[in-house]
Amino acid sequence: MSAPPSSSPSPAPIPQPAATLAPAGMRGAAAEDSSGSPPSRMSEDDDDGDGAGGGDRWAPDLRGCGNGGGGGGRWAPPDQVLENVLESVLEFLTAARDRNAASLVCRSWYRAEAQTRRELFIGNCYAVSPRRAVERFGGVRAVVLKGKPRFADFSLVPHGWGANVSPWVAALGPAYPRLERICLKRMTVSDDELALIPKSFPLFKELSLVCCDGFTTRGLAVIAEGCRHLRVLDLTEDYFHEEESEVVDWISKFPECSTSLESLVFDCVSVPFNFEALEALVARSPALRRLRVNDHVSIEQLRRLMARAPHLTHLGTGSFRSEPGPGGALSVSELATSFAASRSLVCLSGFLDANAAYLPAIYQVCANLTSLNFSFAGLTDEEFIPVIRHCVNLRTLWVLDTVGDEGLRAVAETCSNLRELRVFPLDATEDSEGSVSDIGLQAISEGCRKLESILYFCQRMTNAAVIAMSENCPDLLVFRLCIMGRHRPDRITGAPMDEGFGAIVMNCKRLTRLSVSGLLTDKAFAYIGGHGKLIKTLSVAFAGNSDMSLQHVFEGCTRLQKLEVRDSPFGDKGLLSGLNYFYNMRFFWMNSCRLTVKGCGDVAQQMPNLVVEVMKENEGEMDTVDKLYLYRSLAGPREDAPSFVNIL
Structure with missing residues (x-):
């Protein structure tokens, strides 16, 4: 049945916007055009506020006075x-x-x-201006912000380079009064900036600072006192320097009533604190599940804290060493009783100055543990093996290389469900002996076949062990092998490590992160480019023999986001081979290679939407570049660069 005729004109059809794709050359930072194509970058919308970006969009008559004075009712626009x-x-x-x-x-x-x-993630604090971010996203409740390049963890980024959080805090305050969570990584945060958090965000609940610097206990005191709804205060691997005479009793600043605290992590805060205030805080925090304390906590004090918080799931033990009082030292059996009562523990860390004689006390909880961190405990294999034999359900294990190949063999025999393993060096210098080798790596590959992530520092390795890892653990997502000596070959055959890393990228089809080192030729990088199609992060140290290595990577690793290179023989030709790929990457860092100012300048000239920062350590060598940091940015060159940073 047809509709009755009407004297009112029919509305024009609603035009459909063209669903075009962002330009392939610059997926994260393409410029908007004036058509109806979708915006492809973090930017302001340049429409006139009518919600469609087109002047010919259909708009219904909301006045209720169509032709003939009809009494049509109001309705919402279909687009709305x-x-x-x-x-x-x-x-x-x-x-x-x-x-x-x-x-x-x-x-x-x-x-x-x-x-x-609701969550805003900024992987590089200089990639976009704070103003631009807050103008686009209006309802954010959580902000995650990263600053310095990752090589700052190895002291390769000069002190004072930047990544100050001040412009971000100033912008977030007025824009997000309902902000509840901030996580900062590798940023410089002052006490005054911490003081702005409780003033700006009355509902603030979670603060996590990872590898940050610049603040003291004075800033922590302001957070503890001012954030009345605080649930999480996690300070992880922060760089903390404060004279004991200037230390503030920050723990006692938490509310005296019952708190909402769920997680308190401060094992990196190396100064003394008020233990009685901490004990009282734990007692009035019924929701507390994560507690990691610093090395000023003895096992006697640890036992008192565990009695106050029997439902902890994550515990950082502090020093794990006795400080005998008038009644003498705590016995192993007394400490074991406390651990036996903590039936909820699944994650154990700390052991910052451990006395191995007390390790049997944790046997009671080992069967329940899914995560164990001994990365600060220099345990020998004789001290480590009896503990690991009880940890049959571990999924994450961090240790020092002092456990040796025999310790890793015990891990392989016990922890068949292990998903992540990190083996750190006690001595990270190039000429150190090292206590683990290819023997330990091969044992792990044979016993822990569900492994998904491994970080392994060593001095001696073989292709056979790496190939075995690729065949036995094909589900690896992360493979980071750090052979600390420069240009170390296969310790048995003397051959380059090309075939080992080639097997990793061929057999581990889901690999997204790879770190390579040792004696490697262009052949290894040809393997990586040919088979590492899902790799997003690649770290290269002391490897390669020509600029072809970089060319293989740029042309083959089409999903590459982060590339870090140090102490490798790559120069301007290798750098320029990436011109067609830099816009698709988050950043590219080169340290102690063979770059010149001219080569870096050519990149800056041909790619104006990239920021090219160069740093020189030796002012006498005018044309050499010691460090290059290249990243894409919608904000353009930063304004807070120190004198030793030259932005081309």
Whole structure:
């Protein structure tokens, strides 16, 4: 049945925006055009505020006075209804990758995704300006912000390089009064900036500082006193320097009433603190599940804390050493009783100055542990093996190389469900002896076949052991082998380590992160480029023999986001071979290679949307570059670069 004729004109059809893709050459930072194509970068929307970005969009008559004075009722514009529905759907989309993809569909999806995003992740604090970020995302509740390049962990980024959090805190305060969580990594944070958090965010709940510097106990005291809803205060591997005479009693600043605290981590805060205040805080924090204390806590004090918090799931033990009082030293059996009562423990760390004689006390909880961190405990194999024999359900293990190959063999025989292993060096110098080798690596590959991530520091390795790892652990996502001596070959055959790393990228089809070292030729990098199609992060140290190595990587690793190179024979030719790929990467760091200012300048000239920072240690050598940091940015060159950083 046809509709009755009407004297009112029919509305024009709603134009459909063209769903074009972002330019392949610059997926994360493409410029917007004036058409209806979807925006493909973090930027302001340049429409006129009508929500569609087009002047010919259909707009219903909301005045209720159509032709003939009809009394039509009000209704919402169809576009607005669709956007409301879309926002409701996007609320359930939590993965950052999915949200980024949704924002590229069209302008309405771009706006809806921005309004419903609750967590803002900035992988490089200089990649976008704070103003631009807060203008796009209006409803953020959590911010994750990263600063210095990762090589700062190895003291390769000069002190004072930058990554100050001050402009971000200044912008976040007015924009996000309902912000609840901040996580900062490798950033410089002052006490004054910490003081802005309770003033700006009355509902603030979680603060995590990872590998940060610049603050003291004065800033921690302000957080403890001012953030009345605080649930998480995690300080992890921060660089903390404060004279004991200036230390503030920050623990006693927490509210005297019952708290909402769920996690308190401060094992990196190396100064003394008020233990009685901590004990009282733990007692009035019924929700506390994670507690990691510093090396000023003895096992006698640890036992008192465990009695106050019997439901802990994660415990950092402090020193794990006795400080006898008037009643004498605590016995192993007394400490064992405390651990036996902690039935919820699944993660154990600390042991910052461990007395191995007390290790039998933790046997009671070992069977329940899924994570064990001995990376600060220089245990011998005789001290380590009796503990690991009880840890049959471990999924994560961090140890020092002092456990030796025999200790790793015990891990392989006991921990068949292990997913992550990290073996750190006690002595990280190039000429150190090292206590683990290819023998330990091969044992792990044979016993821990569900392994997904491994970081392994050693001095001696063979291709056979690495090949065995690739065949026995094909589900590896992360393989980081750090042979600390320069250009070390296969310790048995004397051959380059090409075939070992080649097997890793061929057999581990899901590999996303790879670190290579040892004597490697261009052949190894040809393997990586040919088979490492999912690799996102690649770290290279003391490897390669020509610029072809970099060319293989750039041309083959199409998903590469982060590339770090140090002490390798790569020069301007290798750098320039990446010109077609830099826009797709988050950053590229080169340290102590063979770069010149001219080569770096050529990159800056040909790629104006990249920031090219060069640093020189020896001012006498005018044309050499000691460090190069190249990254894409929507904000352009930063304004806080120190004098030793030259932005080309």
